[in-house]
Amino acid sequence: MKKKLICYIFAGLLSTKVNADPIYLDYQATTPVDSRVLESMLPYFTKEFGNPHSTTHVYGTRSHEAIEQARAQVASIINADPQEIIFTSGATEADNIAILGVSRALKNQGKYEIISVVTEHKAVLEPLKVLEQEGFKVIFLPVQKNGIIDINDLKKALSSKTALVSVMAVNNEIGVLQPIREIAKLAHEHGALFHTDAAQGFGKIPLDVTKDDIDLLSLSGHKIYGPKGVGALFIKRGTPVIPLVYGGGQERKIRPGTVPTPLCVGLGKAAQIAEQERLSESKRLLALRNKLLNTLQKNLTGVLVNGDLEKRLPGNLNLSFTGVDSAPLLANLKGIAISASSACSSDSLELSYVIKAIDHDHSLPPAIIRLSLGRSTTEAEVEKAAEEIIRVVSDLRDKNPTGGGRSCKVEDIEKIKKDLLKNM
Numbered sequence: 001m002k003k004k005l006i007c008y009i010f011a012g013l014l015s016t017k018v019n020a021d022p023i024y025l026d027y028q029a030t031t032p033v034d035s036r037v038l039e040s041m042l043p044y045f046t047k048e049f050g051n052p053h054s055t056t057h058v059y060g061t062r063s064h065e066a067i068e069q070a071r072a073q074v075a076s077i078i079n080a081d082p083q084e085i086i087f088t089s090g091a092t093e094a095d096n097i098a099i100l101g102v103s104r105a106l107k108n109q110g111k112y113e114i115i116s117v118v119t120e121h122k123a124v125l126e127p128l129k130v131l132e133q134e135g136f137k138v139i140f141l142p143v144q145k146n147g148i149i150d151i152n153d154l155k156k157a158l159s160s161k162t163a164l165v166s167v168m169a170v171n172n173e174i175g176v177l178q179p180i181r182e183i184a185k186l187a188h189e190h191g192a193l194f195h196t197d198a199a200q201g202f203g204k205i206p207l208d209v210t211k212d213d214i215d216l217l218s219l220s221g222h223k224i225y226g227p228k229g230v231g232a233l234f235i236k237r238g239t240p241v242i243p244l245v246y247g248g249g250q251e252r253k254i255r256p257g258t259v260p261t262p263l264c265v266g267l268g269k270a271a272q273i274a275e276q277e278r279l280s281e282s283k284r285l286l287a288l289r290n291k292l293l294n295t296l297q298k299n300l301t302g303v304l305v306n307g308d309l310e311k312r313l314p315g316n317l318n319l320s321f322t323g324v325d326s327a328p329l330l331a332n333l334k335g336i337a338i339s340a341s342s343a344c345s346s347d348s349l350e351l352s353y354v355i356k357a358i359d360h361d362h363s364l365p366p367a368i369i370r371l372s373l374g375r376s377t378t379e380a381e382v383e384k385a386a387e388e389i390i391r392v393v394s395d396l397r398d399k400n401p402t403g404g405g406r407s408c409k410v411e412d413i414e415k416i417k418k419d420l421l422k423n424m
């Protein structure tokens, strides 16, 4: 317990700004609100404050119109009908409605099996656990070493009892893209519905619910330079869903509650900008990511890319470093704000469940970082980040030539914690 606590403190310290302004390379965790998005939202906090459901006066109707415009903006970038979009508090809620709502609606038709993947986000894995407790059978497909499912595994798992297949479009840690069109086609051939958690893909990769034949798609505002606390679920017309909460009739009675106008307006605007800039931004991010990776691999040995490098989100890099320990690597990378794919648990170093799923032969070095580049990332930042990683990894290897084990000793954490506090 005590050891676990120290690990949490340590994790907290890592997320604290040690230097004044570390370079932000954690855009898959969240993004800042784009100034154009903020501007579009502001009137709806003050002058245009009407309840969008009070349509007996202009305050309400103007708010209502703004929400319908946002709905149309979100729908248009995935080629959906606006009436098939319901606003939620984020992708977590959208995933919960899709998974719990659809599975429960189909159970009385003799369909009580769900298929998903071991590397899904917790927003999918946790509701699936709830379904297991309710008597559903959940089949978790493994992934190949590149992080992508083997389509033959899906073929074997599907049956006439499958209610729903839920597979994410883009993985949040390793950035790999699953073949969702192929998965949807197979699911439908077996009479199952298909849901995709597209929180990391919406606005970044082409998604077309008609061409991809998607029944349900979850998305989030704060991954695309929109506000936190808003997202949406695309539900294909005719898809049976039992709501999770009950109240007024808002959002087709599937997600009742007063719809937050400023947040929806922000999501709509963010979606519109993301789509307008998607191609040029993808190209720019890919070039920056390649530069970062090439610089690291040119100057350091033992830099491994986790997950498929081709079928991958342009701005994502997930890297393992041989010959260094994870805790000191993270503690010393003070100039960049990044995520780790491993965490201390008890007195050992736990690789994340996503990394464990691709680490088939238990050979991956535990020093793993996720670098995610975004709209404000510049070439100069990438160069600086690369310099810092090269310096820190080289120093650690020089100081401890036998490093790179999987231990995460309490004494080490205490020492690193003290060093960090000294520098704050």
Ligand SMILES: Cc1ncc(COP(=O)(O)O)c(C=O)c1O
Pocket: 028, 029, 089, 090, 091, 092, 093, 121, 123, 168, 170, 171, 172, 197, 199, 200, 219, 220, 221, 222, 230, 231
């Ligand atoms: C793949 C994936 N799904 C779901 C979520 C949850 O999104 P939200 O924060 O909008 O609830 C995230 C956020 O990290 C994510 O990356």
